[in-house]
Amino acid sequence: MYDDFYAADRWSKKQVHVQYQALIVAIATRHADAIDIKFLVGGRPVWIALPHPMWVEYKKKTGQNVSDPLAVEVAGHFLKYAIESGLEGGREMYTLTTKQALEHLHAFLREHGAPPEQPPTPWPAAPLK
Numbered sequence: 001m002y003d004d005f006y007a008a009d010r011w012s013k014k015q016v017h018v019q020y021q022a023l024i025v026a027i028a029t030r031h032a033d034a035i036d037i038k039f040l041v042g043g044r045p046v047w048i049a050l051p052h053p054m055w056v057e058y059k060k061k062t063g064q065n066v067s068d069p070l071a072v073e074v075a076g077h078f079l080k081y082a083i084e085s086g087l088e089g090g091r092e093m094y095t096l097t098t099k100q101a102l103e104h105l106h107a108f109l110r111e112h113g114a115p116p117e118q119p120p121t122p123w124p125a126a127p128l129k
Helices: 026-030 052-062 068-085 098-111
Strands: 004-008 015-025 034-041 044-051 093-095
Touching: 004 068, 015 026, 015 068, 026 034, 034 068, 044 052, 044 068, 044 098, 052 098, 068 093, 068 098
Parallel strands: 044 093
Antiparallel strands: 004 015, 015 034, 034 044
């Protein structure tokens, strides 16, 4: 979905082709606590940095892991938003906060009919007597 898409630039109204290219653990490349996801936006490289705490927070809240393909979708969701809202102004790198990354993760999941954010429990909601 968000690994290869088109988006209309807010200011120029031109359609740009966005393609996912790479996912790199940023600790190794720039000593950051993030995962860097590279896209080509009209042929120009753009990196989206997702903070590692996003993985931890999501796991705590849902019991589910964020897979690499899901991380690409989250970064792509942000990038499409940035292009269409006018936020994308030619920068090479965008660093999201944990809160921003989780907002885009949940927005992507809602768009694709994912189950609720709360993990299912094996017991009823009311306490047993």
